[in-house]
Amino acid sequence: MTALSALILRDIRIALRVGGGALIGVLFFLTVVVLMPFAVGPDLALLSRLGPAILWLGALLASLLTLDRLFMADHEDGSLDLITMGRMPLELACAAKALAHWLAAGLPLIVATPLLGLLLNLDMVATGAVALTLLAGTPALTFTGMIGAALAVTLHRGGLLMAVLVLPLSIPVLIFGVAASQAVIVGPMTFGAPFSILCALSLVSFVIGPFAAAASLRHGLD
Amino acid sequence: MTLIDLANPTRFLALTARVLPWLAAATVILLAIGLYQSAYAPDDYQQGATVKIMFIHVPNAWLSMFVWGVMSIASLGTLVWRHPLADVAAKAAAPIGASFTFLALLTGSLWGRPMWGTYWEWDARLTSVLILFLMYLGLMALWRAVDDPSRAARAAAVLTLVGAINLPIIKFSVDWWNTLHQPASVMRMGGSTLDKSFLIPLLVMAIAFTLLFVTLHLAAMRNEILRRRVRSLQMMQASRVAFSSELGTGSHQENASKGAA
Numbered sequence: 195m196t197a198l199s200a201l202i203l204r205d206i207r208i209a210l211r212v213g214g215g216a217l218i219g220v221l222f223f224l225t226v227v228v229l230m231p232f233a234v235g236p237d238l239a240l241l242s243r244l245g246p247a248i249l250w251l252g253a254l255l256a257s258l259l260t261l262d263r264l265f266m267a268d269h270e271d272g273s274l275d276l277i278t279m280g281r282m283p284l285e286l287a288c289a290a291k292a293l294a295h296w297l298a299a300g301l302p303l304i305v306a307t308p309l310l311g312l313l314l315n316l317d318m319v320a321t322g323a324v325a326l327t328l329l330a331g332t333p334a335l336t337f338t339g340m341i342g343a344a345l346a347v348t349l350h351r352g353g354l355l356m357a358v359l360v361l362p363l364s365i366p367v368l369i370f371g372v373a374a375s376q377a378v379i380v381g382p383m384t385f386g387a388p389f390s391i392l393c394a395l396s397l398v399s400f401v402i403g404p405f406a407a408a409a410s411l412r413h414g415l416d
Numbered sequence: 417m418t419l420i421d422l423a424n425p426t427r428f429l430a431l432t433a434r435v436l437p438w439l440a441a442a443t444v445i446l447l448a449i450g451l452y453q454s455a456y457a458p459d460d461y462q463q464g465a466t467v468k469i470m471f472i473h474v475p476n477a478w479l480s481m482f483v484w485g486v487m488s489i490a491s492l493g494t495l496v497w498r499h500p501l502a503d504v505a506a507k508a509a510a511p512i513g514a515s516f517t518f519l520a521l522l523t524g525s526l527w528g529r530p531m532w533g534t535y536w537e538w539d540a541r542l543t544s545v546l547i548l549f550l551m552y553l554g555l556m557a558l559w560r561a562v563d564d565p566s567r568a569a570r571a572a573a574v575l576t577l578v579g580a581i582n583l584p585i586i587k588f589s590v591d592w593w594n595t596l597h598q599p600a601s602v603m604r605m606g607g608s609t610l611d612k613s614f615l616i617p618l619l620v621m622a623i624a625f626t627l628l629f630v631t632l633h634l635a636a637m638r639n640e641i642l643r644r645r646v647r648s649l650q651m652m653q654a655s656r657v658a659f660s661s662e663l664g665t666g667s668h669q670e671n672a673s674k675g676a677a
Binding site: 338341344345348349351355358359362363365366369370391395398402406409410413414 | 495547550551553554555557558561562567568570571574575577578579581582585586589
């Protein structure tokens, strides 16, 4: 257990220090949201209708782009080899790394959501709903995106290819995240049903993500 | 003859060389029968003659999912049993599956225009098949991005299996999201709702398309094996050329030093 918490603490510390780049994700999120009014026009009614979708897309892209470095930095300085050879099961180590990544790069996105909701003319309830769905949904994005990060490090190739591979897998999360937020704002649907499916998707990804990432690391590193 | 006997590529090539002509002939005969029957199937009382698109559309749509299933089994073969031909099978199946998926989308869109009044609709079934198509393309991009086949094979195998788990999730999520496509009418509880005059040609076409896939898949696997042989021969030759030129410069330098002495 101490090894697990040590790994999580180490990853968070590295991500938050100079060169870690966790907070760049928030800056990217902000930039994407600011770009939107330029694309669709500064129509406040339209922006508040599109708001949840814009916030979800921004968060999806931000979490995807920061994931590229999840294993790459450790691979470059050799600590990934130590983790692979260590006594901790590789699946558990992958889960710990993903959790640390979510704490360092995913949580700040959710903290920034109220401010960005203000820019998109969302009221308190809508902003709260989007923040809550992001809180439930972004772990799923991190844990499925981890599979892409593991493939990227074994193939020495990241960027666009990984985005193409991982983005289709994140479609269910996007659908239910936006559906739950829209249910609060306009919808005839209840908030509960899509929100519980969103939580279920996160739980499923906790199981699949670490195993698939560990499998591709184990087979791919040499 | 078990699966492990086929681990020898030469034996696999010999076997497929004998089987392939028969498979191709069976495919052609069944396709001819199926097309003849579909051409003479009665018109639908609502849809008229456009219902005949179904005989092409439905087998393509079935195979688009069937091929991902074949690729998933092959991926298990790569990761678990390390069968040498498993990754050849997975790699050869991806473009064929992508073509079936594309044809399902294309014929569906041509059928949708007269029936629904639109070529494309963000409906659950259409969207999930489109995502399947994107995933096929992603897999093919992955195969092309890495030059070492065994490394690419393991990465693609992990991704195929994750996709196999994720495809039902995508399907149900878009079902929830929006829907227009009709529900299943052939394989459902309580028997088929399709009339016999439609059902029989459809089943013949489905079997013919499955045989077509098997034929194309085996042929593509042969090509892939031969392509890998050519590649390793080329690499051997390249290394031989490099080695001999190194020897050549070495002896040349030796002569030069001798001359200087």
